[in-house]
Each structure stands twice: as C-alpha cells, then as structure tokens.
Amino acid sequence: MARINPGFTKALKRFGAFDVNACYNCGNCTAVCSLSDENNSFPRKMVRLSVLGLEGELKNSLEPWLCYYCGECSTTCPRQAEPGELMMSLRRWLTAQYDWTGLSGLFYRSLTAVITAFILLATGVLWFASAQNFNPDRLLHTGHYFEMLAIAGVFVFILLPNIIRMWMLTVYSRHEKIPVKKYFKTFGELFVHMFTQKRTLGCDKSKTRWTEHLILVFSYLSLLFTTVFLDWFGTNSKSIIALGYIESAAIFIVTILFIVARMKKSTEVSKHSHPSDWMFVVWLSLLGATAFVVRLFIDLDMLENNIWIYIVHLIILVQWALIIVPFGKWTHFLYRSFAMWFLKVAE
Ligand code: SF4
Numbered sequence: 001m002a003r004i005n006p007g008f009t010k011a012l013k014r015f016g017a018f019d020v021n022a023c024y025n026c027g028n029c030t031a032v033c034s035l036s037d038e039n040n041s042f043p044r045k046m047v048r049l050s051v052l053g054l055e056g057e058l059k060n061s062l063e064p065w066l067c068y069y070c071g072e073c074s075t076t077c078p079r080q081a082e083p084g085e086l087m088m089s090l091r092r093w094l095t096a097q098y099d100w101t102g103l104s105g106l107f108y109r110s111l112t113a114v115i116t117a118f119i120l121l122a123t124g125v126l127w128f129a130s131a132q133n134f135n136p137d138r139l140l141h142t143g144h145y146f147e148m149l150a151i152a153g154v155f156v157f158i159l160l161p162n163i164i165r166m167w168m169l170t171v172y173s174r175h176e177k178i179p180v181k182k183y184f185k186t187f188g189e190l191f192v193h194m195f196t197q198k199r200t201l202g203c204d205k206s207k208t209r210w211t212e213h214l215i216l217v218f219s220y221l222s223l224l225f226t227t228v229f230l231d232w233f234g235t236n237s238k239s240i241i242a243l244g245y246i247e248s249a250a251i252f253i254v255t256i257l258f259i260v261a262r263m264k265k266s267t268e269v270s271k272h273s274h275p276s277d278w279m280f281v282v283w284l285s286l287l288g289a290t291a292f293v294v295r296l297f298i299d300l301d302m303l304e305n306n307i308w309i310y311i312v313h314l315i316i317l318v319q320w321a322l323i324i325v326p327f328g329k330w331t332h333f334l335y336r337s338f339a340m341w342f343l344k345v346a347e
C-alpha cells in the first residue's frame, strides 16, 4: 500500500517549490509541455503525486529528470502553481534521496550549513598554506594532487554509491528482471545525453540555452583534463597553455551570462533561484576566472610575489570539489544523464 506523507508539500518548499496545492488539475501544463509524452505524462502527474504526498512514488520516478525547465508550463498555469519550479524542486529533493551521506539534503535545506562548510574548508586551506610557509611550488604541487584525489575520492565514495541507490530506486525496485545485455546495448545513451544534452532542443527553439550549456560542458570537462592530466599550471607547452586560457575564459563568459540572466530574471528558468543555483554559477565563474589569472601570473612571472591569488583559487576549488560537485547542483548533470540511460533500459 502506498504511504502518504501529508506534510510533503511543506517539506518540498524547503527545496524551492511554490504553492503546488493551488493546482486544480486542469492539465494545461502537460498539454503545453513539448517533452511530455503518453508514457511520461509530466508535470501534472508530478504535481498530483506531490499534492497527495506520495513520496514513495516520487522517489521511484525518473520523470523529474526528463524536464529541462523551459518554463512553458509555469507560464501557462492558470493557478500560479509553478509546475516548472516544482519539477526543479523535485530534482533537488531526489538528489537528497539518492545521497547516502545525507549532506545533500542538509545543504539544500540550510544555507547556514553550506556557509559553515565553506568557511571550514577555507580555513583548512589557509591553515595548510601557512603550514607550507606559503611556498608557491609546494602549494601548486599539492593543488595538482588534490584535484586528482578529489575526482577519484568523490566519484568512488559519494557519486558511485549514489548512482547505485538511484538505480535501485528507479529501476531495480520497479521493473521485472532486466537482461544485462540491455544495459550494454543502451549504454551509449548515457554519454550522448551527458555530452550533448540533446533533449534540451525539444523545448529550446532558438537553441541559445542548448548552445550555452554545450560550451559550458565542453569547456569545463576539457579544463579539468587540461589541469589534471596535462598539468596546465606546471607545463611549458604553448599549445596546452593556450588551450587552458580558452577553456577558462569560455567558462567565465558563459557563467557570467547565466548570472546576468538570473539577476535580471529575464527568462522563466532564471525567475526563481534557489541558493544552490547561485552557488553553482558563481563558483564556476570564479573557478574559471581565478584559474585564468593564476596561469597569467605564472606567465608574467608574478606568482611568486602574489601567491594569494593561487590560495584564493585553491579555496574556491576545494569548496567546489567537496561541496558543490558531490552534494550540490553539479550532480544534476550526472543524474539526468543516468536517468536517460535508465529510462532506455526500463523501456
Ligand atoms: S496547469 Fe497548473 S493548475 Fe493546471 S494541472 Fe498544471 S499545475 Fe495544476
């Protein structure tokens, strides 16, 4: 028997949702959504399940990941129930359900917890830098190893177990036994959606948002590769240096466009910003900007006397890698891609 949580919509508000109880089930939102189909009839179904407090059904659902937040449904809703924002809030809530550490839910619900974690990490970096006598070589060396360890550690200990939990909730618990070969046959879906986010095109006629996201994904992933595997801050190769400059500048420019849109609230998608949305764009922007400046200081032979800029970069990097990537909005990129794959598997 399905379990009902009468306080669910109240709890969901802490993840960003608006007054979904205002919904009178007219169905306009589903009718207008270009990504909804007969098998996945959202957002109305998600609104209904939320209003009824059917937490278990929501936990088992992949539908919140199928929405790319164009906002059409919210514009059309006659009751201002903001179904688009509800889908976004459900994605945040699901992220918290998948996370075995419980930190994701805590950080989504409490800004104080996020700020405290950020301050603790910044203090840790400053303490470490002073213990190293602010020696530039040692700090650059440690920063490089930190990136490698953080990527491996976060993936193995946080993201991988969370993806397994997501699979158990959305595929394993809901479907008949699925042959293993089906997982292999459909595996490509994961990468196609991860790198191209092609589903966005279904609700982005101008392709502007899709293009910005594509540039951001490629710049981010290639900068990661350039700094971690090609040692951007330590190399003398002109082509690698130039590549890093282009990638970090691209990240900075695209994220600034996102920040401006959020400030102006010019589109439906940027109208409602949860603190996690701000943190994602601001930290990514700072990451691009500080990486660019650090490499510039190295090239101008100025880093030795201005090691503070690298320490600032390291603080942002540590906060990004240990808070935003494993527990914040970054995970949406990962879970969405896996949701597309799981959907194909379960079809
Ligand atoms: S359009 Fe608004 S009122 Fe109608 S079903 Fe969707 S959320 Fe409910």
Ligand code: SF4
Pocket: 029, 032, 033, 034, 035, 036, 042, 043, 066, 067, 068, 069, 070, 071, 072, 073, 074, 083, 084, 087, 203
């Ligand atoms: S925001 Fe767009 S994609 Fe998401 S449910 Fe609403 S209409 Fe569909």
